[in-house]
Amino acid sequence: MTLRGPGKLRLASLAAGAVVLYALPYALGSYAIHVVDVAIIFALLAIGLGLVMGIAGQVNLAQIAFFGVSSYATALLTTQAGYGFWVAGLLAMGAALLAGLLVGLPALRVQSHYLGIVTLGLALAFLNWIVNTPMAGGADGISNIPVPPLFGVDLESEYLYYYLEVVVFALALAFGLFVVRTPLGRRMRAMRDDPLAAGAIGVEIPYLRMTAFVLASFYGGLAGVLYAGLIRYVAPETFSIANMFLLLAMVIVGGRQSLWGCVVGAIGLALIREWLVEFSTYAQLGYGVVVVLMVVFAPTGLAGIPRRLEQMRDRRRAGARAALGDFEPYPAVAEGDVRAPSLEIREISKHFRGVKALNEISFTVAPGAIHGVVGPNGSGKTTLFNVISGLYKATAGQVLVDGQIVSGATSYQLSHLGIARTFQNLRLFGDMTVRENILVALDRTRIRWIWRYALWQPGVWKRDRDLRARADALLTRFGLTDYADTTPGSLPYGIQRRIEIARAMASEPRILLLDEPAAGLNGEEVRQLSEIVRSIRDRGVTVVVIEHNMGFVMTLCARVTVLASGRIIADGTPAEVVATPAVIEAYLGDESMSQEPMTLPTEVQ
C-alpha cells in the first residue's frame, strides 16, 4: 500500500510528535516533569468531558466526581483491602463506569440545564461523602498508596511514570477520535445539534445520552487510576467544584467540539496554572475572564476558530459555483409489490392546559395515498403531526399503522416502525455537513450494538464506507451532490427543504409526514417538489402533507382533510372539499387564501 500526500503528512507529524514526546523528559527538571504528568491527567479528563459536552451536547458537572470515585477506589482497595495496584485500578475503573451509569440515569428523563444541576448535585454528594466518611480519611484523605509495579520498571520515578502516562493517553485519545468518527459519534453530534430531529430519524436519545456519560466516566476512571499511582495520596480538595470549573474552562477554551482542542486547552491551562501558582486568587479571576471572552467571541473555543472560518467561507461560496441538480425519480415499484401502509387517526385529542389544539380527530389515509391536511393558522395541523410522530402524547385517541396501534411509542421507536417527518421550521443538524445529516438517518443500527465501537472493531470502517456510498447515491438522486460537504445553515431555504426530505427518505420510511414543504419555495421549486412527492409515493410510501399552498395541495392530493380550531370541518376529495360551505367560510373565504389557485388534482379530474 502506498501513502498519498495527506497520509504521508499525517504519518510524518505522528512520527515527529512521538519523537518530541519521547525526548521531552530529557529537557525537564524534576518539578517540571511532575507538572507535565499532572497536565496529562487533566488532558484525559478533558477528553471525557469533551466527548459528553462538546460531541454529545450534554451538560456534565460530574466529571471531577468520576475522577474522584476512581482515585478513591484505587486508594481504598490498595491501602485497606490489600489489593495489588493494577487489580485495584481495574476495579476502580468499574466503579467509575458504574458512577457514569448512575449519573447517566437521570439523563434518561431530564435534559439540558436540569441535567447540569443534577450532575452538579451528584458531584457535591460525592465530595460530601469523602469529607465526612472516616473510611475515606475525611479532609486528610488517604496516603500510602503503593507504587504501581510494572515489569521491574521503577514507576516511583516521575520520568518513567511520564512514559506510562503517554502510552495510556495516546491510546485513550486514539479511541476517542475513533468513536467521534464512527456512526456513534455522528449520532452524538446529531443529538447535540437537534435532539428532536435526531429522535425523529431514529436516534435513541435517552440511551445515547447515557452512553455519553458512561464514555465520560471511562476517561474519568482512567485519569483517577493514573492520578492515584502518580501522587499516591488522595484528598477531597483535588475533586473540588473549583477544579471541576477549571476542567470546564480547559474544555471551553480549547474547543469542546474537538478532542484535540480539549487536550490543548487542558495542557495549556494546567501549565499556566502552575506558572501562576503564587497568584492563585488572580488566576481564578483570570480563568473566569478568559472563559467569558471565549464564550462570547469564540463559543467553539480555539479549535473551533478554523472551523468557523471555514463555515464563513462556505457561506460566501454557497450558491456561487454549486447548483441544485435535478431530482432523479425513484424506480417505480410494480403495482403488486407496493407495500405502503394505511394510517388511521382515531378520535385523537390533544389539549395543552386550557387550549384544545385537537378535538376527537378521526380520518384514514389510504395505503400509498398522498393525503393533504389543510386549515387556517393555529387549526392544529402541526400538533397532529407531532402526535403521529411521537413528539407529543395524545390526550386521548389512537394512531394506527396498518391496523396496529402505534400511539404511545416514542419518536425514535416510530422512526424504526417506518414513520418519518420533516419540520415546518427546518431542523437540520447545523454543525454537520449535508452528507453527515443524511448519514445519521441512513444508519439504522440500534443502540444495543454500540459495544462494537467499544471493541474498536475494524468492521466499523467497512460499514461506514458502505453507508457513505449510499449517502452519496441519495444525494445524487436529490440533486444535492454539490452541497455534500457544506453545512446546511449556509444554504438557501429551498435547498434546505430538499435536504430535509432527503434525510427523511434516508431512514427508509413507509409513511412520510411533510410539514409545509413548499413554504418559501418559488414556482419552479414547487413544481419540482410535486415531482419528488409523487415519486416517493410511487415507491410505496404513504405521504401526508400539511400545506398552505392550495394549488400544490389541490393538484397533488387524492384526499384532503380540512381542520379548523382543532376539529375536522371537511374530509374528502379536493373537489368535495372545495365545495363544502364550512370550508369556504372558515378557510377559503380568508382573503389571503382565496388568492391561491384552486385547480383540481389531475389524478381525480
Ligand SMILES: Nc1ncnc2c1ncn2[C@@H]1O[C@H](COP(=O)(O)OP(=O)(O)OP(=O)(O)O)[C@@H](O)[C@H]1O
Ligand atoms: N406546545 C404547545 N403548548 C401550548 N399550546 C400549543 C402548543 N403547540 C401548539 N399549541 C397551540 O395549539 C394550537 C394549534 O397549533 P398548531 O401549531 O398545531 O397549528 P397549525 O395549524 O399547525 O398552525 P400553523 O399553520 O400556523 O403552523 C394553537 O392554538 C397553538 O397555540
